[in-house]
Amino acid sequence: MTDIKELLLSRIRDVADYPEPGVMFKDITPLLADPAAFTALTDALAEVTVRHGATKIVGLEARGFILGAPAAVRAGVGFIPVRKAGKLPGATLSQAYDLEYGSAEIEVHAEDLVAGDRVMVIDDVLATGGTAEASLQLIRRAGADVAGVTVLMELAFLAGRQRLESALGGAPLEALITV
Numbered sequence: 001m002t003d004i005k006e007l008l009l010s011r012i013r014d015v016a017d018y019p020e021p022g023v024m025f026k027d028i029t030p031l032l033a034d035p036a037a038f039t040a041l042t043d044a045l046a047e048v049t050v051r052h053g054a055t056k057i058v059g060l061e062a063r064g065f066i067l068g069a070p071a072a073v074r075a076g077v078g079f080i081p082v083r084k085a086g087k088l089p090g091a092t093l094s095q096a097y098d099l100e101y102g103s104a105e106i107e108v109h110a111e112d113l114v115a116g117d118r119v120m121v122i123d124d125v126l127a128t129g130g131t132a133e134a135s136l137q138l139i140r141r142a143g144a145d146v147a148g149v150t151v152l153m154e155l156a157f158l159a160g161r162q163r164l165e166s167a168l169g170g171a172p173l174e175a176l177i178t179v
């Protein structure tokens with residue numbers, strides 16, 4: 001494992017049985033509190049964004065906002081929040097989905113994504129892939145192109161990568177760490 005991967009992994013805390021029995025929760029708050037680790041993560045996310053020619057970053061509420069916004073500033077691209085339903089004031093596109101512990105609905109301002117955009121989706125964890133899959137459906141429904149999905153951590157045993165295959169349509173899925 002490279003130095004940066006080791007640094008990032010060392011700052012992610014496992015919390016057993018949260019938010020419900022049987023879930024091993026990956027808590028990124030120790031990483032966010034460490035400026036060296038957070039800076040290294042931001043630089044890595046920005047590098048992937050630029051490498052894949054993205055013109056915008058979509059961050060997935062809420063932890064995807066914390067990672068995606070500084071990466072967008074570093075990469076010099078716009079940041080678009082994809083929010084849980086009912087939080088955006090303008091005209092929205094909505095998509096329902098299931099996740100490891102429950103179900104939800106996400107929305108984006110329809111005017112924020114247009115034909116010609118190349119969008120990189122950023123989030124902290126890829127688990128079942130339900131959240132990321134719904135975001136890709138929103139991006140395509142808005143008429144924009146998918147540059148890829150980049151996550152800090154992929155939980156491979158939940159097979160999110162397989163679930164995302166068709167929604168990605170050949171676009172890359174990059175995980176800085178896979179467990």
Ligand SMILES: O=P(O)(O)OC[C@H]1O[C@H](OP(=O)(O)OP(=O)(O)O)[C@H](O)[C@@H]1O
Binds near residue numbers: 124130160
């Ligand atoms: O691959 P999936 O099974 O969809 O799970 C991954 C999603 O779950 C978590 O978000 P959560 O909905 O818990 O929201 P939060 O970021 O607001 O805590 C995580 O930040 C991802 O967005």
Ligand SMILES: Nc1ncnc2[nH]cnc12
Binds near residue numbers: 023
């Ligand atoms: N195990 C997990 N840890 C952190 N975030 C998650 N989102 C879905 N599953 C998760």
